[in-house]
Amino acid sequence: MGSKSLFSLILAGIVVLVASKSVYIVKETERAVKLQFGEIVEPDVKPGLSFKIPFVNTVRIFDGRILTLDTRPQSYLTIEKKRLIVDSFLKWKINSVETYYTATSGDEFRAADLLSARVENELRNQFGARTLNEVVSGERDEVMAEVIRRLNEVASKELGISIIDVRVKRVELPPEVSSSVYQRMRTEREREARELRSRGFELAEGIRADADRQKTVLVAEAYRESEEQRGTGDALAASIYAKAYNQDAEFYSFTRSLKAYKEAFSGNGDIMLLKPDSEFFKYLSNPMGTAK
Known part of the structure; x- marks a missing residue:
C-alpha cells in the first residue's frame, strides 16, 4: 500500500x-x-x-421522566412536643434544564440530596404547627398539599425541578413511646370491655328476672285453671253420682260395696279385724243386702 x-x-x-x-x-x-x-x-x-x-x-x-425519591425516615416534633418517625417519598421531574444543571451539575444524586433536605425542612415546619391527631388523620391531605406548594416554589426557582407529589408512607411513634401508648390503649380497651361486660350482666339479670316472673305467673294461672277444671269435674261427678243414687239407691250401694271389696282384698298380707255381722259384709252374707 x-x-x-x-x-x-x-x-x-x-x-x-x-x-x-x-x-x-x-x-x-x-x-x-x-x-x-x-x-x-x-x-x-x-x-x-x-x-x-x-x-x-x-x-x-x-x-426527563417523573422520578421517585424515597427519603430516609426522619424524626419530627408536633406542636405538642410529641416525637414522630415519618417515612415519606416524593415524585419529581426536571422543568428547567439550565437551572437544574447549574444547581446540581447534572448529578442526580446531588439533586436527590438537595430535595431530601428541603422535604425534611418543610415536613418539620408542617408537623411542628399541628397536633398528633391532625398530622396522623385529621389534616394529612392538607399537610401534603401545603408541602407540595411550598416545595414547588423553592425547588422550581433554585433547582429547576417540579414537585409532582409528596406522600407519607407511615407515621410511627418512637419505640420508647410505643410501649407506653400501647399499654394505655390496652388499659382503656380493658376498661371498656369491663363496662360492656357489666352492662351485659345487668341486662342478663333483668331478662332472667323477667323470665322467672313470667314463669311464676304462667304456673299460677295454669294451677288456677286446673283447680277450676278439677272443681268443675268433681261437681259434675258428684252430680252424676247423686242422680245415679236417686235412680236406684240399692244398686248404687251394691256397686260401691263391690268396689270397696276389690280395693280392700287386693293387697297380700293385709289384715282386717271386723265383726262378721258388720255393715261392711252385708252383701257378702246376703247378696240382696238385707240384714239377717
Whole structure:
C-alpha cells in the first residue's frame, strides 16, 4: 500500500470520527443542555437529531421522566412536643434544564440530596404547627398539599425541578413511646370491655328476672285453671253420682260395696279385724243386702 493510499485511509478515518462526534440524539424521554467549554450555549436541546462542534461543544443529557425519591425516615416534633418517625417519598421531574444543571451539575444524586433536605425542612415546619391527631388523620391531605406548594416554589426557582407529589408512607411513634401508648390503649380497651361486660350482666339479670316472673305467673294461672277444671269435674261427678243414687239407691250401694271389696282384698298380707255381722259384709252374707 502506497503512502498516498495510507494518507487517504487516515483522512477518511478522521472524517468519520469527526462526523460521529458532531452528531448526537436526544430522546423524547430526555432533557439536554449544550455546553461550550463548560458554558451553557443551548439551555434546552429539543428531542431529535442535532449537531455540535467536536471537542468544543459538550452535550449533557438527563432523564426527563417523573422520578421517585424515597427519603430516609426522619424524626419530627408536633406542636405538642410529641416525637414522630415519618417515612415519606416524593415524585419529581426536571422543568428547567439550565437551572437544574447549574444547581446540581447534572448529578442526580446531588439533586436527590438537595430535595431530601428541603422535604425534611418543610415536613418539620408542617408537623411542628399541628397536633398528633391532625398530622396522623385529621389534616394529612392538607399537610401534603401545603408541602407540595411550598416545595414547588423553592425547588422550581433554585433547582429547576417540579414537585409532582409528596406522600407519607407511615407515621410511627418512637419505640420508647410505643410501649407506653400501647399499654394505655390496652388499659382503656380493658376498661371498656369491663363496662360492656357489666352492662351485659345487668341486662342478663333483668331478662332472667323477667323470665322467672313470667314463669311464676304462667304456673299460677295454669294451677288456677286446673283447680277450676278439677272443681268443675268433681261437681259434675258428684252430680252424676247423686242422680245415679236417686235412680236406684240399692244398686248404687251394691256397686260401691263391690268396689270397696276389690280395693280392700287386693293387697297380700293385709289384715282386717271386723265383726262378721258388720255393715261392711252385708252383701257378702246376703247378696240382696238385707240384714239377717
